[in-house]
Amino acid sequence: MSEISLDLLCIGNAIVDILAPVSHEALKALGSPPGGMVLIDAEQARGIEGGITPEQIMGGGSAANTAVVAQRLGARVGYLGKVAADEAGLHYARDLTAQGLRYPSAPVENADVPTARCIILVTPDGQRTMHTYLGICTDFGPEDVDAETVRSAAVTYMEGYLFDKPRAKAAFVHAAEIAHAAKRHVALTLSDSFCVGRHKASFRQLVAGHIDILFANEDEICALYDTTDFDAAAAQAARETSLVVLTRSEKGAVVISGGQRYDVPTQPVKVVDTTGAGDAFAAGFLAALAKGRDLADCAALGNQAAGAIITRMGARPAAEFALRA
Numbered sequence: 001m002s003e004i005s006l007d008l009l010c011i012g013n014a015i016v017d018i019l020a021p022v023s024h025e026a027l028k029a030l031g032s033p034p035g036g037m038v039l040i041d042a043e044q045a046r047g048i049e050g051g052i053t054p055e056q057i058m059g060g061g062s063a064a065n066t067a068v069v070a071q072r073l074g075a076r077v078g079y080l081g082k083v084a085a086d087e088a089g090l091h092y093a094r095d096l097t098a099q100g101l102r103y104p105s106a107p108v109e110n111a112d113v114p115t116a117r118c119i120i121l122v123t124p125d126g127q128r129t130m131h132t133y134l135g136i137c138t139d140f141g142p143e144d145v146d147a148e149t150v151r152s153a154a155v156t157y158m159e160g161y162l163f164d165k166p167r168a169k170a171a172f173v174h175a176a177e178i179a180h181a182a183k184r185h186v187a188l189t190l191s192d193s194f195c196v197g198r199h200k201a202s203f204r205q206l207v208a209g210h211i212d213i214l215f216a217n218e219d220e221i222c223a224l225y226d227t228t229d230f231d232a233a234a235a236q237a238a239r240e241t242s243l244v245v246l247t248r249s250e251k252g253a254v255v256i257s258g259g260q261r262y263d264v265p266t267q268p269v270k271v272v273d274t275t276g277a278g279d280a281f282a283a284g285f286l287a288a289l290a291k292g293r294d295l296a297d298c299a300a301l302g303n304q305a306a307g308a309i310i311t312r313m314g315a316r317p318a319a320e321f322a323l324r325a
Contacts, residue, residue: 276315
């Protein structure tokens with residue numbers, strides 16, 4: 001059996017983020033649901049990009065954001081995600097390795113489809129609406145799961161946004177089976193209530209059959225179990241997996257494990273951009289878990305990491321990010 005050399009391995013959509021401030025009126029004109037995620041094609045991406053002034057362009061993707069924040073918190077982290085060997089994809093790969101992450105996924109040479117991008121429009125209230133062109137990242141399949149890297153990670157964390165195509169679903173199950181055969185843990189974030197709505201039955205099967213640690217926000221967990229009752233949804237999730245970690249924005253977080261429930265409050269901060277808040281929370285929680293902290297402390301660090309992220313534009317930590325697990 002491989003020795004554990006990574007605290008965390010993240011698997012997800014490898015996407016370049018383009019962030020731009022917009023008015024509520026401009027967002028409404030696009031017809032996009034505020035705070036949601038809309039899948040777009042290449043032509044729509046070009047149209048939106050032509051009408052905005054980007055404030056930041058950086059490597060992104062939900063699980064990659066979690067990986068970067070966890071690394072900054074002191075965890076040993078790896079990442080798997082598919083990019084093309086184009087300018088954006090090569091920059092993406094260099095960026096991850098420069099930040100100290102293990103990134104064994106090789107950019108695809110002569111790819112027919114370019115590296116993915118996510119255009120994040122941020123309104124004056126700090127709410128972000130994502131318009132995602134998925135490009136090559138959704139071609140991630142079982143053959144892209146690096147088995148040795150999975151075996152070397154204490155926790156393999158998978159991003160619900162990737163869970164769209166049959167090949168990706170098979171990759172999730174394959175990764176989980178490799179991890180469990182090596183007596184490692186498997187975590188999943190549901191990512192988005194619209195994502196849950198598209199694949200509810202498949203998500204339910206994945207959670208009940210393969211997931212040890214489930215991350216979700218209030219809307220996502222209620223969507224998964226077809227209820228508006230948060231407590232009922234949380235209790236159902238706790239019956240199906242070992243550790244349930246739920247975020248509730250300004251209400252803090254709820255953690256349930258072994259019949260025990262922990263309600264962990266958070267501190268109010270001035271919100272600039274909510275992009276990556278859930279990603280950062282998961283990073284804080286998992287980085288603290290790797291250090292052997294108790295579950296309430298894990299959630300507290302998750303809250304702090306999310307709070308640090310939402311006080312600035314973008315989903316990645318600032319240079320002065322000083323939190324440690």
